[in-house]
Amino acid sequence: MPRRPRALGCLALRGLALRTPDRLLRDATVVIHGGRFQAVLGAREKLPRGSRALDLVGMAAVPGLLNAHDHLRGTWAPRFGKGPYPNVYRWLEEYNPSTVRAERYRVPDAVIAALGGYRNLLSGAVLVADHDKRLPPETYASVPVERIPEYGREWVVRSATDPANWPPWGEGIAAEAERVPFLIHIAEGMDDEARADLAALDRLGGLRRHTLLVHAVGLSPRDMDRVAEVGAAVAWCPGSNLFLYGVTADVRALRARGVRLALGTDSPMSGSPSLLVEMRTAREAWRGRYGEDLPAADLLRLATDGAADALGLGPDRGRVAAGARADLVVFPSRGGDPAEELLALEPEDLDLVLRDGAPAAGRPEHRALFEAAGRPFAEVLHAGRPRLVAGDPLALLAEVERSLGYPKPLPYLPLAPLVDSPHPGT
Secondary structure, X not given: OOOOOOOOOEEEEEEEEEEOOOOEEEEEEEEEEOOEEEEEEOOOOOOOXXXXXXXXXXXXXXXXXXXXXXXXXXXXXXXXXXOOOOEHHHHHHHHOOOHHHHHHOOOOHHHHHHHHHHHHHOOOEEEEEEOOOOOOHHHHOOOOOEEOOOOEEEOOOHHHHOOOOOOOOOOOHHHHOOOOOEEEEEOOEOOHHHHHHHHHHHHOOOOOOOEEEEEOOOOOHHHXXXXXXXXXXXXXXXXXXXXXXXXXXXXXXHHHOOOEEXXXXXXXXXXXXXXXXXXXXXXXXXXXXXXXXXXXXXXXXXXXXXHHHHOOOHHHOOOOOOOOEOOEEEEEOOOOOXXXXXXXXXXXXXXXXXXXXXXXXXXHHHHHHHHHHOOOEEEEEEOOEEEEEEOOHHHHHHHHHHHHOOOOOOOOOOEEEEOOEOOOEO
8 A cells, every 4th residue: 555644744835815606715735734734825814823834825725526436447449339339328338349349458457547547647537436336445456646535336226137147236226325425327328228217227226316317418307407406416428428428418407406516537547647638528518518618617616525425534624724735736827717727738747736634735835745645656746747645656657558569549548658767756
């Protein structure tokens, strides 16, 4: 398991334009202690005695991003499929016998899952709802982001109605729905079977307030009314939906009913390479369908406190407030609204990613912070730019090449060795 970081004492990040979905603070100071936010101070307020100050003038910050739906073991390339498909089963019929899938399964699951973690971390996502069957803990030993803890899970409704051909991921819908949260793909497509999913799930006892319905492309107005009545949430994955089906969930209708929403990337074999891309895709999908813009603050909410609510994580995540987990994404600002500026960024543009108050990815200028945290980090080139990152993603990429016997470009992880520093730091 990765070593926990040493205590960094009281860390004060000064001069930030701090953006949460609800507010914007200029020249703010964020105080972190013991892996949690201790306070958010104004420009003239005094720092706590003995705090370590880090000046970040010219930078903006948002809460660490939360990916409400991903498949870490699906971290592979290229994007597969020639849609539109009527439902996910038709896509699987093409994917399962494909050379893309066969190639991916030549690489150990633990390596692929860890690379999926780095794909999230480097784009500012510090927590992932990794939707998968239960696997040994060692599968995730090197994943550099947090995965939601034990949760209820099922793949699709067909796993209950046709288990011989679609093996369940858990103990069955009724049993798994007792756990919080309960995650299941629903109405992933537009054919009759997809449209019947929600009613079938309801009959099987799987539609609860703590249910997170993934995709929800084919929900009818009556289905949406029922989701709202129960209080369930929806994980919106527009990148994957548009690629596979040519249409995505009617999120404006869901919002109008008060349905809680979160944003997810899905696997890069069908979905977006990062949450940053998915946020832009979500805005484009909204604009294309409804002829209006979805405000940047609303998009930020879908990937922060909205995702925390949908996943049942409570006020501990997705916020910058006293007592919450100290997850933060810092990036250069031109003085505009940081939520809007975030939408224009690529992962390599980020200045610093903090997870639980410790540096997990950032520019070389933050080396002292990484060294003070006391856990291994690597010096790499990320899309040609020098970066420090917790752990050693280059070793994972080398394992991919050893497993396959040839180099395998993964476009969402454009990492290379830093010529004058081939070894991880400590």
